[in-house]
Amino acid sequence: MQAELARIVGAGNVLDGEGLSDASRLPGYADALVLPETPEQVAAVVAWAYEHDVPVVPRGGATGMAGGAAPMGGVAVSLARLNAVRELAPLQWRMCVEAGVTTATVQRLARENGLYYPPDPGAAEDSQIGGNVATNAGGPHCFKYGVTRAFVTGVEAVLAPGELVTAGGPARKDVAGYDLAGLLCGSEGTLGIVTAVWLRLVPAPAARRVVYQFSEDLDDAIQRFMACGFVPSALEYVDRRAFAAAAGSFPGQAGEGSLVIAEADGPGEAFEEGTPIDAAELWRWRDGISHAVAAVHGAKLAEDVAVPVERLGEAVTEVAAIGARHGIESCSWGHAGDGNLHANFLFDPGDTPARARADAAAEDVFAMALRLGGTLSGEHGLGRLKPLRGAPAAHAALKRALDPKGLLNPGVKEPASRGG
Amino acid sequence: MQAELARIVGAGNVLDGEGLSDASRLPGYADALVLPETPEQVAAVVAWAYEHDVPVVPRGGATGMAGGAAPMGGVAVSLARLNAVRELAPLQWRMCVEAGVTTATVQRLARENGLYYPPDPGAAEDSQIGGNVATNAGGPHCFKYGVTRAFVTGVEAVLAPGELVTAGGPARKDVAGYDLAGLLCGSEGTLGIVTAVWLRLVPAPAARRVVYQFSEDLDDAIQRFMACGFVPSALEYVDRRAFAAAAGSFPGQAGEGSLVIAEADGPGEAFEEGTPIDAAELWRWRDGISHAVAAVHGAKLAEDVAVPVERLGEAVTEVAAIGARHGIESCSWGHAGDGNLHANFLFDPGDTPARARADAAAEDVFAMALRLGGTLSGEHGLGRLKPLRGAPAAHAALKRALDPKGLLNPGVKEPASRGG
Numbered sequence: 001m002q003a004e005l006a007r008i009v010g011a012g013n014v015l016d017g018e019g020l021s022d023a024s025r026l027p028g029y030a031d032a033l034v035l036p037e038t039p040e041q042v043a044a045v046v047a048w049a050y051e052h053d054v055p056v057v058p059r060g061g062a063t064g065m066a067g068g069a070a071p072m073g074g075v076a077v078s079l080a081r082l083n084a085v086r087e088l089a090p091l092q093w094r095m096c097v098e099a100g101v102t103t104a105t106v107q108r109l110a111r112e113n114g115l116y117y118p119p120d121p122g123a124a125e126d127s128q129i130g131g132n133v134a135t136n137a138g139g140p141h142c143f144k145y146g147v148t149r150a151f152v153t154g155v156e157a158v159l160a161p162g163e164l165v166t167a168g169g170p171a172r173k174d175v176a177g178y179d180l181a182g183l184l185c186g187s188e189g190t191l192g193i194v195t196a197v198w199l200r201l202v203p204a205p206a207a208r209r210v211v212y213q214f215s216e217d218l219d220d221a222i223q224r225f226m227a228c229g230f231v232p233s234a235l236e237y238v239d240r241r242a243f244a245a246a247a248g249s250f251p252g253q254a255g256e257g258s259l260v261i262a263e264a265d266g267p268g269e270a271f272e273e274g275t276p277i278d279a280a281e282l283w284r285w286r287d288g289i290s291h292a293v294a295a296v297h298g299a300k301l302a303e304d305v306a307v308p309v310e311r312l313g314e315a316v317t318e319v320a321a322i323g324a325r326h327g328i329e330s331c332s333w334g335h336a337g338d339g340n341l342h343a344n345f346l347f348d349p350g351d352t353p354a355r356a357r358a359d360a361a362a363e364d365v366f367a368m369a370l371r372l373g374g375t376l377s378g379e380h381g382l383g384r385l386k387p388l389r390g391a392p393a394a395h396a397a398l399k400r401a402l403d404p405k406g407l408l409n410p411g412v413k414e415p416a417s418r419g420g
Numbered sequence: 421m422q423a424e425l426a427r428i429v430g431a432g433n434v435l436d437g438e439g440l441s442d443a444s445r446l447p448g449y450a451d452a453l454v455l456p457e458t459p460e461q462v463a464a465v466v467a468w469a470y471e472h473d474v475p476v477v478p479r480g481g482a483t484g485m486a487g488g489a490a491p492m493g494g495v496a497v498s499l500a501r502l503n504a505v506r507e508l509a510p511l512q513w514r515m516c517v518e519a520g521v522t523t524a525t526v527q528r529l530a531r532e533n534g535l536y537y538p539p540d541p542g543a544a545e546d547s548q549i550g551g552n553v554a555t556n557a558g559g560p561h562c563f564k565y566g567v568t569r570a571f572v573t574g575v576e577a578v579l580a581p582g583e584l585v586t587a588g589g590p591a592r593k594d595v596a597g598y599d600l601a602g603l604l605c606g607s608e609g610t611l612g613i614v615t616a617v618w619l620r621l622v623p624a625p626a627a628r629r630v631v632y633q634f635s636e637d638l639d640d641a642i643q644r645f646m647a648c649g650f651v652p653s654a655l656e657y658v659d660r661r662a663f664a665a666a667a668g669s670f671p672g673q674a675g676e677g678s679l680v681i682a683e684a685d686g687p688g689e690a691f692e693e694g695t696p697i698d699a700a701e702l703w704r705w706r707d708g709i710s711h712a713v714a715a716v717h718g719a720k721l722a723e724d725v726a727v728p729v730e731r732l733g734e735a736v737t738e739v740a741a742i743g744a745r746h747g748i749e750s751c752s753w754g755h756a757g758d759g760n761l762h763a764n765f766l767f768d769p770g771d772t773p774a775r776a777r778a779d780a781a782a783e784d785v786f787a788m789a790l791r792l793g794g795t796l797s798g799e800h801g802l803g804r805l806k807p808l809r810g811a812p813a814a815h816a817a818l819k820r821a822l823d824p825k826g827l828l829n830p831g832v833k834e835p836a837s838r839g840g
Contacts, residue, residue, distance in 0.1 A: 091643060092729050136595045147593060149602070150570060165812055170728040172758045173567060173798040175556045175606040177808060177815050177833070182569070182602040186595040203649055206688070223511060229623055230687065267650065268626070268688025308590040309512050338592045378593035388597060392585055394822060395597050401821035402814060413597070
């Protein structure tokens with residue numbers, strides 16, 4: 001296999017595929033890892049794989065939390081060497097970048113040109129824009145601005161059985177065909193491989209005014225910030241247990257209950273509630289919460305569910321109750337305005353029974369999300385870790401339509417009966 | 421046929437299907453027009469049609485410009501009696517409405533509750549939200565806020581062969597399955613029939629400050645407004661010929677060149693350029709342009725293309741040149757910031773040769789849009805009037821996946837070789 005792939009991408013761009021995982025730490029391996037240097041090479045690899053019935057697993061920065069980039073054999077395709085900035089048009093609020101450009105680079109290029117690319121998933125230094133599209137990545141500032149999808153006006157992608165296509169483009173509106181670009185957003189590499197993205201940008205915000213508040217009634221606090229008369233650019237919460245794990249470095253004054261963080265970024269916008277805090281310091285601290293929580297026992301299982309915003313408080317309380325019921329430490333934080341919780345269960349890396357209890361607790365979190373009218377994933381995707389529930393016929397029909405052989409990232413975004 | 425349909429929806433809800441068209445005035449007829457009163461009845465009608473190989477054409481307010489709701493036989497399904505407001509949750513910035521609720525009602529319900537639903541296609545009093553979703557409708561205020569798709573968090577829809585499904589819902593984020601709700605947006609009734617929509621809303625803007633300016637250099641004027649440091653809530657243009665048709669009722673001071681209209685709606689936002697004008701008066705006038713232009717000769721052919729914003733001036737100039745080349749009066753106006761032009765060719769209703777020249781001119785407009793890196797439709801859809809160009813295999817595969825018998829709105833969004 002490696003020799004045949006070397007003929008497509010060059011011998012120096014074919015590596016051993018052992019030990020490939022992502023932030024899920026799910027064990028993964030491929031028969032080969034290829035690093036194409038052009039979109040045409042990606043198309044040729046997919047064509048070869050489709051001809052030989054070999055699974056294809058695209059990989060971006062491998063920062064995903066759900067195992068979507070952890071292959072189980074076949075050929076892994078890294079997009080890292082597709083990292084050209086094809087167009088940067090600041091006056092038109094637009095750029096076109098290849099899939100391997102990092103999220104941080106997109107953000108920096110925007111910022112250096114007086115513009116702003118709002119989606120801000122964690123690990124922006126490592127995560128790549130192609131992976132962001134594949135998972136429809138979110139982040140704190142998506143509350144006001146929308147998730148990755150809202151910034152994608154077009155994609156270039158390789159579809160089965162190996163065709164390089166474009167859908168959408170630099171124009172900001174397009175209803176001429178079906179929304180293939182939108183369908184690829186969040187499809188986790190199971191419908192095609194994104195090779196380049198046209199992004200719309202917005203003018204850089206006038207300022208960032210961040211306030212924080214501790215509250216024993218999370219729903220009430222969120223509701224008050226939502227009644228401020230404008231859309232906060234971020235509206236986050238950190239529950240008392242997650243806060244405790246990161247309290248030592250908190251740049252403000254600790255308090256009782258859940259921490260609520262709100263940011264306003266419009267020229268005339270200001271909150272009447274909360275304590276002002278330096279925005280850069282606060283966000284730096286916020287970015288470290290996941291690591292601080294992981295450090296408590298050395299390992300954690302992180303789940304990402306979303307519920308209607310008025311059910312957030314109930315969901316946060318229930319995550320704690322679920323942890324207690326399963327005898328495992330739990331906490332949660334997330335994008336409160338979007339009703340998007342990151343529920344975490346903490347355990348010792350070597351404690352296999354605790355890991356099993358965490359898995360059982362996660363099942364209860366999924367059931368809760370559905371019961372509250374929500375969804376199993378707000379922004380991380382299903383990957384290999386979460387089975388597709390309900391499995392509507394339409395989902396399967398779309399998969400068959402674009403991947404008739406089922407070779408694109410098999411086992412990902414699938415019902416429990418298949419895959420890992 | 422009518423008797424069988426009467427058993428599903430009741431005899432009083434089956435009407436004659438003669439003379440059904442939309443704002444395209446394309447002649448249309450159906451063997452029956454049914455008006456289901458529940459989503460389950462819509463599903464039963466589709467099931468019946470799928471069983472008997474009868475085409476199904478959904479109809480909203482029939483305000484579409486492209487003939488997407490003008491049937492060519494089969495059963496036409498009006499969603500007008502599915503007009504319940506299922507949920508109105510102002511504190512959560514959310515509503516759930518059935519497909520037949522008018523756009524104006526959605527806008528009013530939002531406004532009465534301190535909120536705002538930005539998409540504002542023309543004919544809001546008649547157009548229905550289900551049709552807005554089906555065409556992914558736009559309007560002036562989509563420049564800042566995004567088109568209909570950006571406000572849809574979920575849909576309830578009937579898919580072939582007659583299944584009532586939901587995709588998404590009240591939660592604001594969801595990457596658990598493929599984005600079926602997004603795929604239905606802009607699909608023009610060819611993949612399924614939307615029966616209800618969950619909409620996200622935003623707080624009502626602080627104020628509307630509108631300015632206008634006449635400019636001989638459209639691109640320069642647009643560029644200056646885009647450099648204002650924030651996203652204008654609308655950025656429109658009206659070329660000199662379209663302005664002339666509506667000049668009599670213009671509430672400001674007429675000038676030379678194209679009219680540019682810019683609106684700011686954030687609390688601290690203000691333009692340094694342009695002449696202030698009353699927002700309500702200006703938008704009322706703007707809404708009447710299409711009628712004023714149509715009145716010049718009694719009829720017009722309106723095309724809706726979008727180009728990268730920096731090509732707008734070139735496109736506007738070319739529309740005029742195309743009209744001159746074909747010996748037919750032309751003008752254009754539209755959503756400048758989105759590069760979305762409505763190119764119009766004017767003729768006498770009885771003048772068949774002029775109508776043919778208008779059609780030929782429209783072909784040149786399509787070719788121009790593609791040459792400039794744009795698209796054949798920014799917000800009206802392809803309907804029966806515009807053939808799908810390029811016809812990617814993926815488009816056809818998605819159609820086959822969700823409508824294997826090809827019975828959902830046949831002839832719409834199809835390559836030129838098929839349909840009307």
